[in-house]
Amino acid sequence: MTRHDGAPPDMTGAHQPEDATVVYLPATRTDNPTTASPDTSAPSAPDAGTEVELAPAREAFNTRRLVPEQTRERMAHGAVVVAHRAGPVVGNAARGAGGVVRDVARGVGVVWARYRDNHSAARYERMMQAAEVEGDHERLLEWEARAVAEKQRRHARAMEWLASPLKLVGALAVGIASIVALLLALGIILAIGDGDIGQVVAPIAGVLEAIRWAWWFATAYGIFVVLGATTLGLVYLYRQGHQPQATTDATWAGPGRRAEDRVRESEPVTPSKVVDALKHLGNARLRKAIEAMADGGAGMLSPIVLAGTGVEVDVELPRGTNTEEVKAKRRQLAENLDRHEHEVFIDTSSAARTVRLWIADAGALDEPIDASPLVVDGEAHASVHSGRAPWGRNLRNDPVELFLWQMHLLITGKSNMGKTAALRALVLWAAFDPTTRFRIADLKGLGDWHMFKNIADVLIEGPTDAHVIAATEMLEDAVEEMDRRLQGFDKAKYPNGVPAGLPGYEPLFVIVDEAQVAFMCPALDEHKRPYGGQKTTSRYFAAARKIHNQGRAVNVVLWQGTQDPTDQNLPKMVREGAHIRASLHVGTESQARMGLGENAVNEGAAPHELKQEHKGTLVVTGPGVTCPPGKTSEIVRTHYIGGSEATALAERAEQRRAERPATEPDEQRDLLADVHTVLGSDDHIRTTDVVSRLRKHAAHYPPYQRLNGTTLAEQLDEHGVSVTRRDGIPTVYTERVRAALAHREHTTD
């Protein structure tokens, strides 16, 4: 427990004579007692303050000497309150009158500001500004919608007012006519009853008399009524201006402060502050239990320790309260600690009935983190089998590295939160391992993955159905490769499974960014099977499932990045198939559950509580992730590797891969002859089917393993075989291959 330096010994209460009843209080009034610094509350010299009795505060002091900070803050508060109350007693009359006038004037300001607030869009503007500053876009949109609705309501009311004078005159005329008729009817009844015709107008005369009297009263005594009403009004204004909120509430007094003008104060997190924040969580049982503690709650806390860009403290909750109650009040707790909600994390500690609070330094999470070691280290090496990919830093600022060997991966998040960058950072690292192979489909196609053009065996870039079809075929080819590996595996020789570095079993990463595009693709193949969708007939879905089920053991893994997960664009079976699951900011808790799984969210993972402005910050869970003790997920602020840095890294990775000792056979195969062989008795076959037959035909010939439909078409073209579309699908015709072979034979003879 730390103490504020420089606190005079008598302020702790320990050295004060027990009969002392006087302390010195600062003369300066502090408007915000909770933020009064210890120095202002701690009197240093008698002449600096006003002498007043403070027995109750002193008593409180003695009972809380174990928490000096807390006590001193309370003293500060007490001092302010007492000094404030003592003001009128010690002040002179002139100062008192001046104060009253000031308070009345301030009251006018308060009432006017309140009126304006209630009758203009000012409140909405203010809330929108606050939401914007906090980056809370959902709240911003909500207030925007409310502002529009309010403007419409006002407009409708103004239009009603325009039509109202006519209506008012009409209503008045009808009202007067009805009253006159009523009075006449009454007069007639009286006249009949009394047998006196003069009574007919008597009720009307009575009413006129009453009006005359009221006029006389108003002219004779109206001045008193006016004086009385004015006095009441002034008293009301004085009370409004006199309330402390009049000076502290920026919205209703003085010129309005814009939310962004407010400087955020990163006050140190002291034990007293934490206890006070817990006490004011709005949980009566917790408050009462803290108040009943002899040490004022200090015993609940572990020492507050520095933890990365914030501090960490364990709180052992009193009996009768539970950790869930505190976790549910995260926003309140954060605000009590002068932090944003996203700057406070509450975990259940391994100790019973104990929560672990991590409280960021105010604004610290908005700062970018350092560059990736991959960028900084010019000599970067990687081994997916034994190494870990540097990804970012956790909230405690410790490096986070992922173990990726034989791991399927899924990254989800709202658009533009950094999903591609986070996924690409891992792929870039893996590319530094020369044994790795990549097949990449970027279903956005804006060049985010273009730097892999010389590294990946397959690179598909684009968002159309044709690109989805190519991506699906890429997955299906990977399934074939997986099957080949499974069937060709020598179980007798390798009883412990595929060893690292086994030729033909190189780590193959099948990567699909923007995978939601594939699931949502409506295209059908010639057999009316859909490429997209979530049914077992869906080709993309089926291939993804197969890789998830069996790929890991033979080093074929699927890494997918997908936007805004839903059951439609990310079917349950596919998301559950990933070993490592990461989520950047998503809109709702149910999306967080889709991204990370039920368990992780049940145990506290909350990517939906990340903020929109925290790009690149994600929650990750899975076996390849090192999590804090007792936790199943970790919050990571990922290193950002931008496009040009990624390009430079990819070039370096290319060089490293080129330095790899040649393991490829010197064998040179005859493409034209091989294509002719695999075409067999077919007249024509789709280009991608030719590729897959070639891969099978010469399974250990790397150039065929790297082929795709486009590169095959290019190479066949060099041999004089043109690939043309049949029903929109690139197709190889046997006749053309045969003709090219004949032509070659003829020309070489």
Ligand SMILES: Nc1ncnc2c1ncn2[C@@H]1O[C@H](COP(=O)(O)OP(=O)(O)OP(=O)(O)O)[C@@H](O)[C@H]1O
């Ligand atoms: N780790 C990071 N730190 C800081 N900023 C980042 C980080 N990652 C991404 N960004 C910012 O977010 C922007 C979007 O990144 P990225 O393209 O990776 O997002 P995305 O989620 O893949 O978007 P979309 O789904 O719309 O394609 C980047 O241009 C960059 O400005």
